[in-house]
Amino acid sequence: MGIGTLGKVTLTLALCLVLAACGGRSPFGRVTVGNEAEETSVAREPGANTPGGLGATDEGSSFWDLLRPGRGDQSVQVNRYLWTASLDVLNFLPIQSVDPFTGVIVTGFGTPPGGGRAYRATVHITDPALEARSLRVAIQTQSGPVAAGTARAVEDAILARARQLRIADNRF
Numbered sequence: 537m538g539i540g541t542l543g544k545v546t547l548t549l550a551l552c553l554v555l556a557a558c559g560g561r562s563p564f565g566r567v568t569v570g571n572e573a574e575e576t577s578v579a580r581e582p583g584a585n586t587p588g589g590l591g592a593t594d595e596g597s598s599f600w601d602l603l604r605p606g607r608g609d610q611s612v613q614v615n616r617y618l619w620t621a622s623l624d625v626l627n628f629l630p631i632q633s634v635d636p637f638t639g640v641i642v643t644g645f646g647t648p649p650g651g652g653r654a655y656r657a658t659v660h661i662t663d664p665a666l667e668a669r670s671l672r673v674a675i676q677t678q679s680g681p682v683a684a685g686t687a688r689a690v691e692d693a694i695l696a697r698a699r700q701l702r703i704a705d706n707r708f
Contacts, residue, residue: 617701
């Protein structure tokens, strides 16, 4: 090896070490935060080190954190069948606000056909899956929340309509 090649290899290794030092990890399997050292093989509860416990681990910041989307850039994916079914089932209620990016539908007070009591509903679709756990419905009257069975019956009607929409969509 000549001196020029040896110099290039040495410079490349030095740059790699400098870049590795930016990550906050030492090459010996420990995370260094200030003067403390912690084993990386320790199992942690998801979100235990984050404010709010949102599932990420807080092991310091690195260059790659700049390239990740921030919390404000992320949106919830909404199941389109649940969304459409919610609007179909609750079509007798006036819409106050709709946010398809977070999956929230808020209605005003309205009377169902053949009914005498006014209801208001808030629907929250939390997951892109067509499952019961993806749907949250809160219904209230002017005197307060309705019975849990009534809200569950509305959720069941929305889920049944969403399944009908999905089956009709698969025919094409």
